[in-house]
Amino acid sequence: MTEKIKDIVTQIDREIRKEKSFDFHVISYDGCRLTIAGSTDLTYYHKLEIIFDDVFFVSGVFGGWHSDTERVVFSLPDNEKDLNQKFEIEQGYELFIFKADDYKNDFIIAAKTLSFNTDTVFYYDRRDLKENERIS
Template sequence: MKEDVIAVINKRVKEFIFLDASIYKYHDDGLTLALSEDFTYFHNFEIRFRNVFTVISNTSWSLETKNDFIRILENSEESCHLNLKYGVVIGNSIFQLSTDEDKVFYIIAEDIELIDNVVRYYS
């Protein structure tokens, strides 16, 4: 269930003092965000969105790790506005992502998954 994945992601983010997010891959209908303490050498885990409909985001940003990083917008004025503006297809969810500068980004997609593996850039 998406809400369970969101809860695990937020819990995982809060384990860090400092964390950055970056678009890692965007291919066909899949978008992968990498989250890392140090993108020079590795990233700590990934968030994958499936059947992506719309992306309203910077390519990278820093997170405020004390707060929830991601949530699903449902039945709010903001979700209605985004639905009307982007013509969101039924079956998609609006994922709201927060930054350390109180900015918000949106990924509208069918599903979300956490890949909790470290990816090293050097062997």
């Protein structure tokens, strides 16, 4: 695992934990790229997109989940070797974990790379968009 990936994971978790709570849902998956959106209000917009590329494995609910930001929400697993063996993850993939309050199990993703953006993406037509705002 590279320092770059560790830094990105830390930045994403910091962004999430700026809020009192955060909700997530999968907005797209094309067999290779998985995009998860997060916000305090997924009814009208999201303000965080986490993009996983070259996805090998996903274990979680695509419909959505809630996370308490009092503790770490997005992280790299401490037991990576055990999870790699349990889920038969091929070498070269990184494991990422979302803590979900509404489910017993964590949302686990194995992918080669990840990125994120903090654009506000509205789910309705809106005029006069500002910088870093767009329509879904």
